[in-house]
Amino acid sequence: MDVALGSALLLVAMGSAPHAELVGHHLQEGFGTAKRPDLARAWFTSAIDALSDGAEPVFGPNQAGRTELLVWAALGSADQAGVVTKDATAIPAALPTFALPAQN
Numbered sequence: 001m002d003v004a005l006g007s008a009l010l011l012v013a014m015g016s017a018p019h020a021e022l023v024g025h026h027l028q029e030g031f032g033t034a035k036r037p038d039l040a041r042a043w044f045t046s047a048i049d050a051l052s053d054g055a056e057p058v059f060g061p062n063q064a065g066r067t068e069l070l071v072w073a074a075l076g077s078a079d080q081a082g083v084v085t086k087d088a089t090a091i092p093a094a095l096p097t098f099a100l101p102a103q104n
Contacts, residue, residue, distance in 0.1 A: 001032025017050030018058045024074060044074035 008022035024043035027036045051057055051067040060066050 001026070005032040012046075016058075018047050018055050020044070020050070021047035021058055021070060021074075028074070041075065044070070048074070 005023065005026045008019045008026070011019040012023065020043045024040045024047060026032050027040035027043060029035065048067060048071055051070070057063070057066045057070075063069075
């Protein structure tokens with residue numbers, strides 16, 4: 001974790017602002033550092049600003065809606081008044097089921 005975090009910090013310092021997403025994740029979850037969600041928000045915002053300005057994402061560069069996904073995952077979703085909130089509604093998940101033919 002130290003190497004990943006250190007590398008992300010160096011990349012951001014060298015001008016690759018989308019790598020700030022990695023620093024945000026490390027701070028948010030406490031990977032290689034103390035948990036600091038308050039600091040993570042600024043790092044995520046820096047990455048989101050870079051992506052909004054046309055920088056290529058670090059992850060999923062061809063994924064449509066990648067910036068919007070990061071905004072929601074890192075900051076929540078903005079309501080009409082611009083207030084960021086997390087949607088607490090759970091989406092049910094189901095495991096796939098398979099039917100096997102009967103054996104004689």
